[in-house]
Amino acid sequence: MNLLLLDHGAGNVTSVERALHRLGANPQRANTAESLATADAIILPGVGHYSALIRALDERQLRAPLVAAIQRGVPFLGICLGLQALYKSSQEAPELNGLNLLPGHVSSLPANVKLPHMGWNQLQLSRPSRLLANISPDAFFYFAHSFAATEPNGEAVALCNYGAPFVAVIENRNIHATQFHPEKSGAPGSQLLENFLEASHS
Amino acid sequence: MSLARRIIPCLDTDGDRVVKGVNFVGLRDAGDPVELSARYNAEGADELVVLDIAASRDRRPTFIETIRRVAAELSIPLTAGGGIRSLEDARSVIQAGADKVAVNTAAVARPELITELSREFGAQAVVLAIDAKFLSQPATQTNNGPEPSQPDAPVYAYLSRPQTSAPYWDVMVRGGRESANMDAVRWAQYGVAAGAGEILLTSMDRDGTQLGFDVPLTAAISRAVSVPVIASGGAKLPEHFAQIFSEGSADAALAASIFHDNVQSIRVLKQFLTAQKIEVRFPC
Numbered sequence: 001m002n003l004l005l006l007d008h009g010a011g012n013v014t015s016v017e018r019a020l021h022r023l024g025a026n027p028q029r030a031n032t033a034e035s036l037a038t039a040d041a042i043i044l045p046g047v048g049h050y051s052a053l054i055r056a057l058d059e060r061q062l063r064a065p066l067v068a069a070i071q072r073g074v075p076f077l078g079i080c081l082g083l084q085a086l087y088k089s090s091q092e093a094p095e096l097n098g099l100n101l102l103p104g105h106v107s108s109l110p111a112n113v114k115l116p117h118m119g120w121n122q123l124q125l126s127r128p129s130r131l132l133a134n135i136s137p138d139a140f141f142y143f144a145h146s147f148a149a150t151e152p153n154g155e156a157v158a159l160c161n162y163g164a165p166f167v168a169v170i171e172n173r174n175i176h177a178t179q180f181h182p183e184k185s186g187a188p189g190s191q192l193l194e195n196f197l198e199a200s201h202s
Numbered sequence: 203m204s205l206a207r208r209i210i211p212c213l214d215t216d217g218d219r220v221v222k223g224v225n226f227v228g229l230r231d232a233g234d235p236v237e238l239s240a241r242y243n244a245e246g247a248d249e250l251v252v253l254d255i256a257a258s259r260d261r262r263p264t265f266i267e268t269i270r271r272v273a274a275e276l277s278i279p280l281t282a283g284g285g286i287r288s289l290e291d292a293r294s295v296i297q298a299g300a301d302k303v304a305v306n307t308a309a310v311a312r313p314e315l316i317t318e319l320s321r322e323f324g325a326q327a328v329v330l331a332i333d334a335k336f337l338s339q340p341a342t343q344t345n346n347g348p349e350p351s352q353p354d355a356p357v358y359a360y361l362s363r364p365q366t367s368a369p370y371w372d373v374m375v376r377g378g379r380e381s382a383n384m385d386a387v388r389w390a391q392y393g394v395a396a397g398a399g400e401i402l403l404t405s406m407d408r409d410g411t412q413l414g415f416d417v418p419l420t421a422a423i424s425r426a427v428s429v430p431v432i433a434s435g436g437a438k439l440p441e442h443f444a445q446i447f448s449e450g451s452a453d454a455a456l457a458a459s460i461f462h463d464n465v466q467s468i469r470v471l472k473q474f475l476t477a478q479k480i481e482v483r484f485p486c
Contacts, residue, residue: 012296012299012301014273014297014299015273015299015301018273018274018299019277022277047301047323047324047326047327048322048323048324048326048327049321049324052324111428114428114429114430114453115428115429116325116326116399116400116429116430117205118326118399118400118429118430118453119205119206119207119208119248119430119453119454120205120206120208120248120483121204121205121206122204140206140483142278142279144279144301144326145326146325146326161204162205181279183277184277184278184279184301185277185278186243186277186278187277189277190277
């Protein structure tokens with residue numbers, strides 16, 4: 001399987017790569033339109049500022065081929081900013097357009113809690129999930145973000161609550177995404193990545 | 203369901219070894235960083251901090267290599283600090299596998315560093331480390347700001363303590379050896395406004411004493427800023443951890459030697475905190 005780890009230059013791709021290696025997967029780090037055209041599965045990691053990811057995708061002319069691949073049905077996993085990028089836009093950089101694959105917007109978490117939302121938190125499952133198979137419903141995952149999709153439209157299989165409920169895990173046909181970092185979330189995170197790899201094979 | 207309080211072991215490294223000391227002096231060998239990291243990752247540490255206490259230019263490649271080897275062992279977040287003076291320094295440890303960088307002396311010398319790092323890597327990747335020391339009888343004549351040659355005089359004029367005899371926490375730099383003549387609470391607030399996403403707060407009064415964390419200091423800083431605060435310095439007993447979470451409002455607690463020396467197991471500590479109804483990631 002040609003597993004593409006989209007290396008757009010904004011985000012720590014190395015930790016995701018290492019986590020996948022531990023599972024015996026052999027991801028290809030690349031950032032070209034051609035690599036997206038031939039990928040059997042795509043992982044889009046991202047940390048930092050929303051604008052850094054969106055600008056990096058546009059500067060490298062990856063937006064159109066990425067959207068095309070996802071619309072073609074290629075299994076996709078977005079991590080952190082890779083989840084936020086799926087929506088129409090983000091309050092973190094309102095002037096930019098997101099990938100617009102999901103309805104809705106990304107907004108700031110409320111100011112009555114400490115931000116960033118940094119550390120280990122639990123999920124609230126909304127419906128059965130492939131990504132969360134064989135993972136305890138009490139498992140903790142590692143979050144590090146200040147913005148989130150706070151108005152779920154049915155795409156979420158799990159929410160998290162920090163000041164407000166927000167989308168923590170997405171499964172929508174071939175589109176998978178997590179607001180937390182599975183590559184930094186110990187054994188449950190590793191299991192989630194393995195579940196994605198399995199879903200991509202089938 | 204709520205955000206768990208974090209337990210963070212810290213590795214102070216010199217070259218390729220972990221070292222430890224009391225009040226930042228009298229260092230001795232405490233083990234291999236890679237071995238300890240693997241152990242803490244397995245025992246349920248929520249994050250790991252690795253600091254280069256020598257922070258000398260010629261030892262830099264060794265530290266980067268340590269970060270690379272430690273990161274390879276971890277499935278939890280990693281913070282690297284010590285000697286981060288520029289965007290390039292930060293990039294080298296992040297590329298080696300660190301998720302966050304901690305800045306201390308270099309940020310005091312040039313606060314814009316915080317903003318530069320935050321713009322490049324995001325606030326969640328920038329930890330402002332503050333070494334604070336209580337001054338019960340401050341000198342009436344304190345720092346009146348920077349030398350005239352400093353380009354950002356207003357910053358220091360704001361941060362330097364106004365002439366007062368009221369006690370406060372002073373910011374210490376260069377591994378705790380020098381006073382920066384700055385109010386730690388105001389410096390924390392300034393750092394957050396500049397782009398820091400987290401504060402790593404070490405009490406110089408408690409560090410190495412094993413008398414417990416500094417509750418008043420941690421509570422003061424935690425109240426003053428809108429970002430998570432990691433309390434550090436003085437931990438020994440599980441009760442110390444419970445106290446800094448409940449009374450000090452710490453979001454995370456960091457310790458070094460008690461974990462290295464097996465005085466305190468992370469698993470037992472988390473069992474204790476769970477029994478005290480303090481939310482931690484457990485079982486982990």
